[in-house]
Amino acid sequence: MENINIENSDDSPKVTMDFENGLIEFEGECYPENTFEFFESILKWIKEYFEDDSKNTTINFKLSYFNSATTQVLFDIFDIIDESGHKALSINWYYDENNKGTLKDYEEFSEEFEDLNIQAVAL
Amino acid sequence: MGNTKDLDLCIKVDDEKICELNSNITQENIITTVKTMKQQLLDNNLDQEKIFIIYDISIEMLQNILKYSYGNMVDDTKKREADGQFTITYNSTTKEFVICGSNLITKKQSETISQRVDELKGLNEKEMRKLMRSKMKSRRDGHADGAGLGFVTIASKTPHPIKVTFEQTEEKSNDTVKYRLEVKV
Numbered sequence: 001m002e003n004i005n006i007e008n009s010d011d012s013p014k015v016t017m018d019f020e021n022g023l024i025e026f027e028g029e030c031y032p033e034n035t036f037e038f039f040e041s042i043l044k045w046i047k048e049y050f051e052d053d054s055k056n057t058t059i060n061f062k063l064s065y066f067n068s069a070t071t072q073v074l075f076d077i078f079d080i081i082d083e084s085g086h087k088a089l090s091i092n093w094y095y096d097e098n099n100k101g102t103l104k105d106y107e108e109f110s111e112e113f114e115d116l117n118i119q120a121v122a123l
Numbered sequence: 124m125g126n127t128k129d130l131d132l133c134i135k136v137d138d139e140k141i142c143e144l145n146s147n148i149t150q151e152n153i154i155t156t157v158k159t160m161k162q163q164l165l166d167n168n169l170d171q172e173k174i175f176i177i178y179d180i181s182i183e184m185l186q187n188i189l190k191y192s193y194g195n196m197v198d199d200t201k202k203r204e205a206d207g208q209f210t211i212t213y214n215s216t217t218k219e220f221v222i223c224g225s226n227l228i229t230k231k232q233s234e235t236i237s238q239r240v241d242e243l244k245g246l247n248e249k250e251m252r253k254l255m256r257s258k259m260k261s262r263r264d265g266h267a268d269g270a271g272l273g274f275v276t277i278a279s280k281t282p283h284p285i286k287v288t289f290e291q292t293e294e295k296s297n298d299t300v301k302y303r304l305e306v307k308v
Contacts, residue, residue: 010154031182033150033189034201067182068273075259099175101280112256 004045012038013063017045022055027062035069046077050084057086062094062123064102071105078113091118132156134163135212148192148205153185160211169213176280176308177211177220183273184224184304185209193227193299225303233289233300236274240287243278251279283307 001019008014013028024046032038049055059081066074081089093109095102103120110118133143146152157178164174188207189195195205207226213219228236246254258272278285286305 010158011150031186033186033203037201065179065182067186068271068276071259071276072272098171100172101175101179108252108256108259112259 001045001048004042015042017042017049019049022057023060024049024057025060025062027060029065030063030070031065031067035067035073039070039073043073043076043080046080050080050086053084053086054088055086056088057090059089059091060094061092064096064099066105074109075112078109078116082113082116089116091116092121093118094121094123097122132160133210134160135210136167137213137215148185148189148207150186150189150202153182153189156185156209157181170218173220173308177222180222180277180280180306180308181209181211183277184222184306187273188224188226191226191228191232193229220308221305222308223303223305225301227292227299228302229298230300233302236287236302237289239274240285243275243285251275255279277304277306281306281308 003019004015004017006012006015008028011029012032013026013030016023016025016027018024049057061074063070081091093106095106106118106120110116110120132145133140160181161174161178164177165171185207188209189203189205192205192207195203197203205226207224210221210223212221212223214221242254243251255272255275258275283306286303286307288303288305290301290303292299292301
């Protein structure tokens with residue numbers, strides 16, 4: 001699988017999808033005009049990656065803000081991971097202690113995807 | 124571009140305008156608008172938690188105008204341009220912000236929004252979260268006419284009820300109404 005590396009912009013995050021090192025990371029703000037298109041290749045990559053359920057994988061969400069369309073895509077991402085049954089997995093949700101909204105987002109996803117054991121990490 | 128395609132971004136502290144921008148609503152202008160607004164509010168040492176909430180609501184509101192405003196234009200690269208107005212007012216006595224967006228929509232869209240407003244009425248925090256989660260699970264719900272997850276997200280950011288009004292207009296088409304969404308933070 002080819003890695004995906006996307007630099008951040010004013011309205012989209014830095015995306016790192018490193019197959020060899022089992023690292024998936026999103027960092028920055030996320031509210032692109034066409035959110036679903038922005039994530040199209042990313043979702044495809046994730047689906048393919050999680051067909052193999054043995055690789056040690058770390059996923060870091062370092063999103064300081066994301067719009068509602070991104071919320072739906074994140075839900076899709078967690079859904080793919082959850083359905084894969086992948087066990088060697090560490091998912092970290094980074095939140096800003098000064099911004100309660102980012103912790104609230106963590107609560108939504110961690111409660112909905114309890115089996116994924118998403119960890120909250122204060123920035 | 125004519126004068127009708129203006130985004131009137133305006134931040135007012137009491138009755139004094141501290142920031143104003145007139146331009147078309149595009150994604151680029153939304154980025155400029157929200158970043159300017161956030162910096163202005165931070166520079167005025169206002170409640171940081173509220174600033175984050177205002178930032179979140181503003182982006183949702185402006186992207187909703189961009190996506191759903193009647194007569195918006197989409198170019199070959201799927202970039203949009205739309206009409207609308209957007210204002211944030213701060214009252215230094217009550218320490219409250221009022222965020223307001225308005226744009227033309229079709230009557231069909233207004234019916235969808237009215238239904239959504241009714242759905243939100245009287246919901247407590249737990250019920251609101253449940254509704255949000257149901258919308259997170261479906262990309263399709265509400266997206267044809269707006270008033271989907273974005274609308275519920277805006278409503279969930281504040282304990283105050285959101286205020287929605289529709290005004291009849293003879294502009295452009297008899298099938299349109301002027302939609303105004305007001306949120307207090």
